[in-house]
Amino acid sequence: MSSGAFQILRPGKVFWLTAGVAAALALSGLAGAHHMESAGHWVTGMNNRVVWGLPHVFAVFLIVAASGALNVASIASVFKKASYKPLSRLSGLMAMALLVGGLSVLVLDLGRPDRLIIAMTYYNFKSIFAWNIFLYTGLLVVVAAYLWMMFEPRMHRFVGAVGKVAFIWRLVLTTGTGSIFGVLVAREAFGSIVFVPMFISMSLSFGTAVMLLAIILMFRLNNLPVKDEVITKLRSLLAYFVITVAFFVAVDHLTRLYTVGDTGVERFLLVDGGIYPLLFWAGQCLLGTVIPGIMLLTPRLAGRFPTVVASLLVLLGAFAQLYVLIVGGQAFPMDIFPGYTETSSYFDGVVAGYQPSLPELALGLGGIGLALLIALLATRVLPFLPQAPVDQPGG
Amino acid sequence: MSESEYSKSGSLRRRFFTQAGGGVALLALAPGVRLAELAIAASDDEPVSDKHRWGLWVDTSRCVDGCDKCVSACNEEHGLSGMDRPETDAQWIRKVDLQDEVTGRELSLPLMCQHCEEPPCVDVCPTGASFRREDGIVLVDKHICIGCRYCMMACPFHARAFIHEELSGQKTHSPRGKGVVESCTLCVHRVDEGRTPACVEACSNAGNDALVFGDLKDEEGRLALILDENEGVELRSDLELNTAVRYSEV
Structure with a gap:
């Protein structure tokens, strides 16, 4: 069955196996969340000092990657690059799937997930978090409309206009996500306006890496050839996005290093903070930036396998970055009494401990499983994939 | 008198009677309204207003190293028994021991919610569960807190706690619940009865008098007089939060 130049995925054994793994991950995520909610959060590694842990690393990753995954569709309909059009529908689908996965993790980690309706009905408009609720649900609506324009031949003429709205929306959304940390003036590791462009560049990088993997996986599951030209272009784009993220990360650290009084947190994150400097230098910088950067810019490594490895490394670096940023930023003690050493029964003046627990990991991976499951099942029921990766109208 | 003149004079007459009647009614009702206002002000049902701003003075010179009477009193008052999982x-109030990095001078002081005039926890709360009463007391509405912990990320004093497990032995005047955030209420239930917070009472009973509770807006009150004579140090003054808890010599 096909719709124009697009088709519904013809599932084979590998498809069902992949979907099975995704469903198992999603179910284990639900089990993890159920355990956390029924026993209480004391069964997690999170505590009164590190209040956001592994679930938030996964949730922020998925949400940031979601807006970046929409980039491919934007290139086609906003920047008029026809060769990306066959991938536009998949791009919109991945954006929605990743966003739903991320939001599910975020909601299931709440102390009271049963009060979701309160989060949707009580708003404090001074809170950037409240604005983000609008931005996230709004992106789902905008992308759904965007996909409708792509699917419905009579609506093709509106694709460009809706695509522009979606493009602006995703930029604002990532601005909002970066601001969650950017407005936290109390903590030295946060409270920087650089977080806004850094999160936008992170979304472009993570989202493009996810799209490269999704394209290669989906096309392989469907035995479809992928046009080398598209992969090559996306590889170069990803390389430059990775470099852009590295630039903003450097600016963020240098800004703080230059500010008298903020060097303590930098020393902690970059030199003597234990797991955090290790994750920063080995995970984020070497494995997540330098190696994939070189791989993506080396024409001899343009094959499918090196592309998959490079994309996975970018994502590994993404997790390292978010872990250092979110958990490391909380682990460093707040300087409530400058000029004094502090001790108390509430862990003042000491580095906070955080040991990720199995339920948290299950919940985080569950979000990825749910996103993958949604994407796979959607390609099973609607024509998201092109019959052949050629220029098509209406993409 | 023509019909039009008649109707004109009738209209004037009606207007006069309406206005005069209104004036008489106003004169008759006004004292009643005033009396009602006084009656409300004198009752327990008085709505919270910004006539007061409740605050605390912490005299660090009187705070005894090793004494945690304020902490025990708070735990007892609010049923914060704990599960031996530090x-x-x-913890709504804790003792912090400080040592000057240059002079080596040692200090001990209690730290709790600072009841900021510009509370970051209230700014960031997505549902409005974190709120500031008109009289300056910062509270959490336990019914609409979703347990996102963003307020804990934003608080510069690490003053809040998330309830990580099922609770027992709760006090009716201090309801708590698993999965929501809480912090020092400045013993709002006692303040509304005209009493002082439990920590202040315990400190006074121990003979230390390191804590003084009062109304920052009452120019003749003890708190205002103390702050007139001493420099009330505001923690994290760089953030310009205008805290209601002020310390000596930090």
Whole structure:
């Protein structure tokens, strides 16, 4: 069955196996969340000092990657690059799937997930978090409309206009996500306006890496050839996005290093903070930036396998970055009494401990499983994939 | 008199009677309204207003190293029993021991919610569960807190606690619940009865008098007089939060 130049995925054994793994991950995520909610959060590694842990690393990753995954569709309909059009529908689908996965993790980690309706009905408009609720649900609506324009031949003429709205929306959304940390003036590791462009560049990088993997996986599951030209272009784009993220990360650290009084947190994150400097230098910088950067810019490594490895490394670096940023930023003690050493029964003046627990990991991976499951099942029921990766109208 | 003149004079007459009647009614009702206002002000049902701003003075020179009477009193007052899990157990007030990095001078002081005039926890709360009463007391509405912990990320004093597990032995005047955030209420239930917070009472009973509770807006009150004579140090004054808890010599 096909719709124009697009088709519904013809599932084979590998498809069902992949979907099975995704469903198992999603179910284990639900089990993890159920355990956390029924026993209480004391069964997690999170505590009164590190209040956001592994679930938030996964949730922020998925949400940031979601807006970046929409980039491919934007290139086609906003920047008029026809060769990306066959991938536009998949791009919109991945954006929605990743966003739903991320939001599910975020909601299931709440102390009271049963009060979701309160989060949707009580708003404090001074809170950037409240604005983000609008931005996230709004992106789902905008992308759904965007996909409708792509699917419905009579609506093709509106694709460009809706695509522009979606493009602006995703930029604002990532601005909002970066601001969650950017407005936290109390903590030295946060409270920087650089977080806004850094999160936008992170979304472009993570989202493009996810799209490269999704394209290669989906096309392989469907035995479809992928046009080398598209992969090559996306590889170069990803390389430059990775470099852009590295630039903003450097600016963020240098800004703080230059500010008298903020060097303590930098020393902690970059030199003597234990797991955090290790994750920063080995995970984020070497494995997540330098190696994939070189791989993506080396024409001899343009094959499918090196592309998959490079994309996975970018994502590994993404997790390292978010872990250092979110958990490391909380682990460093707040300087409530400058000029004094502090001790108390509430862990003042000491580095906070955080040991990720199995339920948290299950919940985080569950979000990825749910996103993958949604994407796979959607390609099973609607024509998201092109019959052949050629220029098509209406993409 | 023509019909039009008649109707004109009738209209004037009606207007006069309406206005005069209105005036008489106003004169008759006004004292009643005033009396009603006084009656409300004198009752327990008085709505919270910004006529007061409740605050605390912490005299660090009188705070005894090793004494935690304020902490015990708070735990007792609010039923904060804990589960012997220090990283996840709630603490609304804690003793912090400080040592000057240059002179080596040692200090001990209690630290709790500073009841900021511009509370970051209230700014960031997505549902409005974190709120500031008109009289300056910062509270959490336990009914609409979703347990996102963003307020804990934003608080510069690490003053809040998330309830990590099922609770027992709760006090009716201090309801708590698993999965929501809480912090020092400045013993709002006692303040509304005209009493002082439990920590202040315990400190006074121990003979230390390191804590003084009062109305920052009452120019003749003890708190205002103390702050007139002493420099009330505001923690994290760089953030310009205008805290209601002020310390001596930090």
